[in-house]
Amino acid sequence: MKPAVTMDQLMEKGLDREASLRFLNQMQNIFSRCATPEQAWSAISRDLISDQYAFDIHLLVYNSLFPDRESRPESAPAWVPAAESIASANLTKFMSDLGMDDINAFHAWTVSQYQNFWSRIVKKLGIVFDKAPDNICDLSQGKEFPVWFPGSRMNIINSCFTAPGSATAIIYEDSHKNLIKLSYDELDRLSNRVANSLIQSGINPGDAIGIAMPMNHYAVAIYLGIIKMGGVVVSIADSFSSEEIAIRLKIAHAKAIFTQDFTHWGEKYFPLYEKVSHCRSLPVEQNDMQSFRIIVTPCESRVTLALHESDKSWESFLVDSDIFTPESCLPMSPCNILFSSGTTGSPKAIIWNHTTPIKAASDAFFHQNIQAGDVMAWPTNLGWMMGPWLIFAALINHAAIALYSGAPKDRAFGEFIQHARVNMLGVVPTLVATWRQSGCMENLDWHTIKVFSSTGECSNAEDMFYLMFLAGYKPVIEYCGGTEIGGAYISSTVIQMNYPSLFTTPAMGMNFAIIDENGQPASTGEVAIIPPSIGLSTQLLNADHYQVYFEHMPKSANGEMLRRHGDQIKQLPGGFYSILGRVDDTMKLGGIKTSAAEIERTLAGLPDILEVAAIAIPPANNGPNLLIIYASTAAALNKQDVMKEMQKKINLHLNPLFKIHDIVLTTELPKTASNKIMRRILRKKYLETM
Incomplete structure (x- = not known):
């Protein structure tokens, strides 16, 4: 192999003649030892290119090695896993216990032997049952309406506190930018106080309680506390208008809502309690809309606002008792209502039950390769599925959650990631594009990051390559699914080569078909999920679940039932996939x-x-x-x-x-x-x- 990069190109990118010559000689030395472009890029990205060289030089070298990458993205891996990384991965160890070493064969097994698979996952993740299940899955009502763990009782929050009590559960910054760590014991006790406070306030198991506030340590404790006492969280993004918040409270028949006095974004403060309180004056047809209670947490040290007489500040709401036994529930009992817009004007209310978090934790275990003691950061909100996903993915896997209260688009966020020693950083592609445009995250020490993950929208390959560059080339696990899936139907892994913006495998335990407009198998077309799988929703609060997901759906080529999803996808050579967006509106x-x-x-x-x-x-x-x-x-x-x-x-x-x-x-x-x-x-x- 010979370098395709020239002296003139390097000088155009800012290197002087001497530096360009030295760089070319080093490249030639690496090329002489490598038989393939993949080997060459792996060595160059590890040994030669560092943050002393501008990103444009990295991209120049990468493009020279893979000149067809735009037309054939599956030919251009930007990260190649080392043998020791593959050997230590959760996925490798799990397959090894089954005597398997082929990921495609393993995925096929997780689908065909799904009861065995989920039984093993429950044990691996340490899922706690108050009463053991009779079996894994009851399909007597059809694959559209599976009943998971029939005969059992559980509260999924018990499975969030099986880590050592002294282990770190949450990392966040105080107002002086000092890192604060909350242990599993401390988080457990705080969420117990929330549960006790709700019961003392007259909230009963089965009641719906909203959360519309930034995702901070209060929000996590509140989320856990609501589910502990048998309540149902109503997830609402704090960025929504009063009208949109009111609509969601109406649909869920919420008895109360947690919010914050103000939100702090950049240098500005925005009134949040006022926005939530304004819901009472809107013409929303709900009998108890005028009387729902608001519990207000402080943006800073304490709540100083004058509150409505029925509302409470965090300090006056919270009781001292920090001992609580979680309410024992049926596994299919609701624990969270999340909203997905769909194609109608009214938001679709999707119900998560106590088994849905197992899907989130399983995905994180296999695809993001989360391990005990890792630190996970993902700028998100409890109003979107990645907020609850992050809580369960981290805590069930004994990891820590790093929470940042400011805007993730500025360098201060990158410094937080550095100081918190984050191991897995989740992003939405728009955020990465912003970072690339400003260069605000360059020359930070992100060496502790082992993996990125991207979800929320279609990503741009060059932006994802830039993201890898920021941490010295770590893989980006593309992650695509939905609220009604509890995680992903397609993703990537750390034991396969990583290609910017491409997916390498269906999610473990779940499968899908690609169909054209006539319902026939296709390489480019609409995604249709093949049930059953833990995580797939079984009911909607305000719509007919069967009608939304199953009515008028064709069978697969193998005669399997198909569930409507709506993504448009393209299968590439070698088993890779690219998401093209939504097929509906x-x-x-x-x-x-x-x-x-x-x-x-x-x-x-x-x-x-x-x-x-x-x-x-x-x-x-x-x-x-x-x-x-x-x-x-x-x-x-x-x-x-x-x-x-x-x-x-x-x-x-x-x-x-x-x-x-x-x-x-x-x-x-x-x-x-x-x-x-x-x-x-x-x-x-x-x-x-x-």
Whole structure:
């Protein structure tokens, strides 16, 4: 092999002649020992390229080794696992206990022998039962409605506290940027106080209690405490408007909600209690909407706001008793209500039960390779599934959660990751693109990071390569699934070569088919999940579960039942996969799943705008979706003025994280005979202009 990089190219990237010559000689020395580009890149990324060289030089070398990577991404691994890393991985050890060494054969076994698989997972993860199950799964109601661990009793929170009590459970910063560590014992006692306080406040097992606040150590303890006492958490993102919070409280019939007095974002403080309290004055049809209670935690040292007479500050709510025996529940009992927009205007209320967290913990064990004592960080919120996922994935696997209270887009976040000695860092692709644009995370000491993970939206390969560069080339585990799955249906592993933005394997214990518009097997098409699996939802609070996921679905090529999911996916040579986005009108903006209907509803009523249609367009170089608004009007309007007004409405009434990329003013929107807007036509039309 010979270096394809030239002296001129290196000098164009900022190296002087002497440094360029030295670099080429070192490359040649490495190339002389390597037979393949994969071996060469592995050696170069480990021994030659370091943070003393700008990212552009890293990318130049990588592209020279894999010149076809854009057309054949499966030919360009950016990380090759070392033999010792493979040998020590959770997945390798688990397979070895079964006498297996082939990951494809193992995955097939986890699906075909799913009862045996989940039985072994329960033991490996130390899942605690108050009463042992009669068996693993009862399918007497059909694969659409499996009953996991029939005959048993449990509370999944018991399985979150099997680590040594002195082990670190949470790491966070105080207001002076000092690292604070909360042990498993301390977190257990704090969540016990929450459980006791709820019962003393008149909350009963089975009651729904909302959480709309930043994901800090209070939020984690509150989440655990609600489930401990047999309650059901209603997960609501604190970024939502009062209207959206009220809708979710109404759907769940919440008796109370935890929030925070203010949120701190950058240098600004935003009133959160005021926003939540405003729900009481909104015209939401719910009998007890006027009387639900709010418990307010402090953004800083204590709550100083004047509260409504029915509300309580954290200090006045919390009792001293820190001993509590978790409520024993049926495994299929609800423990968390999360919301996914789907394609209708009303958010879809998905129920997690006490078995769903086993899926999250299992995925983290096999795919992110989380081990006892690791530190996991993932900027997220309890309003999105990755918040609860992070709690269960970490605590059930005896790891620690690193929580950052500020904006993760600035260098201060990177310094927190460095100081907390994070081992697994989760991201959404939009965040990485922001880091790359600003360069704010460069030249930090992220050597403790063993693995990244990316979810929430389609990622850009070059951005993911940049993310790997920030930690001296560590793998990025792509992770794609959904709230109704409790984790992923497809992911990657640390025992396989890692390719930016590609998936390498279906999630262990779960399988899927790819079908075309006629329901036939295809290499590019819609994802359909093959049940059963722990994690798959079995009920919706405000919709017919069978109708949403199973009605009118075809059978697989092998005659298996298929469950609707809606992602569009492409299978590449060698068994790799690339996610192409959603096949329906659901979209992900800034890592958050929403629907065209929600956006259109929010934008209704603008002067001189007759109708609007929201679509999501993938950018030319892949990556996160772009929000495009088509608006029909008979008047001559200024496009920029309209766009500004639309963005203002979205910020105020829906979510300030949703940014409009472009608007198109038109006289009419294309519709079907039944008067439904044909967004597919609009997408095609807009793509033709790009």
